Amino acid sequence: xTTSAVSPPEDRLEPARPSWPxxxxxxxxFGGRFVPEALVAALDELTEAYRAMRxxxxxxxxxxxxxxxxxxxxxxxxxxxxxxEHADGARVVLxxxxxxxxxxxKINNVLGQALLTKRIGKQRVIAETGAGQHGVATATAAALMxxxxxxxxxEEDTRRQALNVARMRLLGAEVVPVxxxxxxxxxxxxxxxxxxxxNVETTNYVFGxxxxxxxxxxxxxxxxxxxxxxxxxxxxxxxGRLPDAVLACVGGGSNxxxxxxxxxxxxxxxxxxxxxGGDGVDTGRHAATITGGTxxxxxxxxxxxxxxxxxxxxxxxxxxAGLDYPGVGPEHSHLHDIGRAEYRAVTDAExxxxxxxxxxxxxxxxxxxxxxxxxxxxTLGKELGPDALLLVNLSGRGDKDVETASRWFxxxxxxxxxxxxxxxxxxxxTEGAVSNDEAVAGQNAGxxx
Amino acid sequence: MSQLQRRIRAAxxxxxxxxxxxxxxGYPDVPxxxxxxxxLVEGGADAGGVGGADIVxxxxxxxxxxxxxxxxxxxxDVAVRAGVGLRDVFAAVRAVADAGAxxxxxxYWNPVExxxxxxxxxxxxxxxxxxxxxxxLIPDEAAPWLAATxxxxxxxxxxxxxxxxxxxLAATVAACRGFVYAASTMGVTGTRATVSDAAxxxxxxxxxxxxxxxxxxxxxxxxxxxxxxxxxxxxxxIVGSAYVRxxxxxxxxxxVRALSGDLAEGVRRPVAVQ
Numbered sequence: 001x002t003t004s005a006v007s008p009p010e011d012r013l014e015p016a017r018p019s020w021p022x023x024x025x026x027x028x029x030f031g032g033r034f035v036p037e038a039l040v041a042a043l044d045e046l047t048e049a050y051r052a053m054r055x056x057x058x059x060x061x062x063x064x065x066x067x068x069x070x071x072x073x074x075x076x077x078x079x080x081x082x083x084x085e086h087a088d089g090a091r092v093v094l095x096x097x098x099x100x101x102x103x104x105x106k107i108n109n110v111l112g113q114a115l116l117t118k119r120i121g122k123q124r125v126i127a128e129t130g131a132g133q134h135g136v137a138t139a140t141a142a143a144l145m146x147x148x149x150x151x152x153x154x155e156e157d158t159r160r161q162a163l164n165v166a167r168m169r170l171l172g173a174e175v176v177p178v179x180x181x182x183x184x185x186x187x188x189x190x191x192x193x194x195x196x197x198x199n200v201e202t203t204n205y206v207f208g209x210x211x212x213x214x215x216x217x218x219x220x221x222x223x224x225x226x227x228x229x230x231x232x233x234x235x236x237x238x239x240g241r242l243p244d245a246v247l248a249c250v251g252g253g254s255n256x257x258x259x260x261x262x263x264x265x266x267x268x269x270x271x272x273x274x275x276x277g278g279d280g281v282d283t284g285r286h287a288a289t290i291t292g293g294t295x296x297x298x299x300x301x302x303x304x305x306x307x308x309x310x311x312x313x314x315x316x317x318x319x320x321a322g323l324d325y326p327g328v329g330p331e332h333s334h335l336h337d338i339g340r341a342e343y344r345a346v347t348d349a350e351x352x353x354x355x356x357x358x359x360x361x362x363x364x365x366x367x368x369x370x371x372x373x374x375x376x377x378x379t380l381g382k383e384l385g386p387d388a389l390l391l392v393n394l395s396g397r398g399d400k401d402v403e404t405a406s407r408w409f410x411x412x413x414x415x416x417x418x419x420x421x422x423x424x425x426x427x428x429x430t431e432g433a434v435s436n437d438e439a440v441a442g443q444n445a446g447x448x449x
Numbered sequence: 450m451s452q453l454q455r456r457i458r459a460a461x462x463x464x465x466x467x468x469x470x471x472x473x474x475g476y477p478d479v480p481x482x483x484x485x486x487x488x489l490v491e492g493g494a495d496a497g498g499v500g501g502a503d504i505v506x507x508x509x510x511x512x513x514x515x516x517x518x519x520x521x522x523x524x525x526d527v528a529v530r531a532g533v534g535l536r537d538v539f540a541a542v543r544a545v546a547d548a549g550a551x552x553x554x555x556x557y558w559n560p561v562e563x564x565x566x567x568x569x570x571x572x573x574x575x576x577x578x579x580x581x582x583x584x585x586l587i588p589d590e591a592a593p594w595l596a597a598t599x600x601x602x603x604x605x606x607x608x609x610x611x612x613x614x615x616x617x618l619a620a621t622v623a624a625c626r627g628f629v630y631a632a633s634t635m636g637v638t639g640t641r642a643t644v645s646d647a648a649x650x651x652x653x654x655x656x657x658x659x660x661x662x663x664x665x666x667x668x669x670x671x672x673x674x675x676x677x678x679x680x681x682x683x684x685x686x687i688v689g690s691a692y693v694r695x696x697x698x699x700x701x702x703x704x705v706r707a708l709s710g711d712l713a714e715g716v717r718r719p720v721a722v723q
């Protein structure tokens with residue numbers, strides 16, 4: 001495949017709105033509402049309030065002012081030529097959501113939902129979190145707007161992401177470690193739904209991704225599409241043309257939908273979601289929902305999911321807490337089924353190699369989630385060649401992942417680590433990049449220390 | 450008329466509410482759970498009491514049971530880890546029917562979708578199941594299920610909640626067959642010290658649109674006094690977590706049998722004149 005023509009440069013006055021979902025939240029055969037009846041009234045209330053808010057100029061002005069003055073939007077794009085040398089010289093441009101206040105794209109959505117919470121007159125918000133980024137963002141918005149805040153987080157994740165637990169508590173949120181099931185994001189979502197059904201009169205559920213029952217997938221997409229709306233204009237201005245491909249990591253899929261949406265009508269632009277391949281999709285220890293899953297119902301919507309022969313959700317595995325989720329947003333399932341987007345799996349080792357590479361070549365420490373998209377760009381660049389222009393959503397920064405990375409690369413205890421082991425990528429990729437063996441050795445050394 | 454409705458009417462003809470007991474299949478294991486279900490049906494009959502449950506809700510273990518409190522979650526978790534699934538309910542359905550109660554399955558939706566909606570309806574009907582309660586399937590999303598249950602004459606029980614609008618109450622009741630499940634309170638399953646006032650209000654709102662269709666109340670009932678109170682305004686009293694608690698406590702089928710005897714006495718108490 002060549003890197004030739006995409007749609008000619010153009011300016012869109014108004015962002016194109018996809019024709020999905022339908023009025024009841026269906027993206028093709030996916031989405032909908034599979035929830036207890038007790039929650040339907042609250043979901044209807046949210047849907048109506050959101051639709052009214054969407055066309056309210058006062059909301060638009062308030063939201064835009066918050067995005068500008070509080071989040072720091074628009075986030076810039078950054079071209080990364082030293083990184084791109086490792087992608088056979090393809091041009092690689094990063095959309096810098098890592099530079100947002102709170103350090104990831106999650107703030108885009110929570111500011112919108114927090115405004116909505118005030119509009120429907122509720123004083124308490126709850127949220128689930130995996131890596132802690134959505135929890136931090138929700139706690140931030142709650143502090144900003146004077147809402148009380150409870151965050152559900154799998155016990156396993158509270159250990160992996162201790163820094164974010166501390167951040168949430170500093171921001172005044174209550175963090176509840178969830179000890180049921182696999183003790184990760186999926187169980188945090190279950191607990192948040194149980195809280196919501198019990199306290200729905202006073203409480204709004206600020207859902208963190210484009211999954212869950214209608215209206216969450218549509219609403220979160222609309223709050224996140226600013227990523228792609230900005231990036232499309234920025235790339236056009238910078239490069240004089242649209243990118244050949246847009247790449248983003250996919251757990252639940254909100255940063256990916258956020259950057260994809262503006263490009264969906266641009267048929268020449270490939271949309272590529274990078275799922276967490278964990279130890280490898282063929283090992284069964286992964287979180288690559290579309291690559292390795294089948295359609296079913298989880299957390300209120302029909303979508304692809306990882307399930308066993310009884311329809312029980314299978315526990316997912318990824319080094320990245322933010323991608324460690326056995327479901328995926330229904331719009332991704334739809335984009336996959338209609339062939340508009342492609343989904344590929346990136347293993348832990350590939351993601352960590354890209355993570356290290358961006359650190360060493362560009363001075364940017366990415367979130368491990370986002371490193372999956374970077375790894376996808378390295379592969380795609382080699383497929384497309386040096387004329388390709390790739391836009392990668394750098395959805396978050398990696399401060400929260402420093403401990404995980406230190407363990408992986410054996411950097412945590414210098415005196416006991418192999419000299420130079422693990423992290424040395426400032427060489428030609430053919431001879432210098434982190435090998436899987438070194439990386440695994442480093443990880444093991446770190447875990448035992 | 451549906452099996453469920455007929456059984457609830459028979460109870461009403463005796464001047465009482467029906468007792469509906471829930472246990473998940475597969476805790477502590479499949480045979481152990483079936484033994485407990487039979488005890489749940491027999492109740493105090495052997496001891497000269499009034500018997501046990503009229504209807505058994507056979508729970509399908511599920512990995513992500515969003516409506517369950519900690520007690521039922523704990524039992525389901527054990528069953529899920531042991532690989533128990535929808536295919537294991539059919540033996541329980543036959544055992545409950547043989548014991549003289551009406552078997553109805555309670556399942557979250559994904560196991561059914563994964564098994565195959567039509568295949569499940571066929572297999573359940575063949576095993577003698579009366580119908581299915583679907584806590585996370587609302588009629589709005591149920592078109593294939595409505596078709597499958599119409600074709601097989603299975604009952605389908607949807608839930609109404611205190612938060613349901615009048616319009617949703619009417620639409621949900623219209624889609625129900627067998628009975629209407631009124632969730633007595635906003636929240637998850639579990640035992641509670643008192644029966645919420647919301648339960649009686651919800652039943653009163655449901656009656657006018659339900660017509661002849663029985664309205665049964667679940668969530669939070671755990672003892673004979675509460676059962677008697679609910680029997681004063683509902684056609685059936687649904688008890689789940691209190692039974693499961695007996696299993697988790699290790700009192701097992703004997704504990705379940707004793708509880709069933711108490712509850713069966715509760716639903717038969719003369720209703721106080723209000």
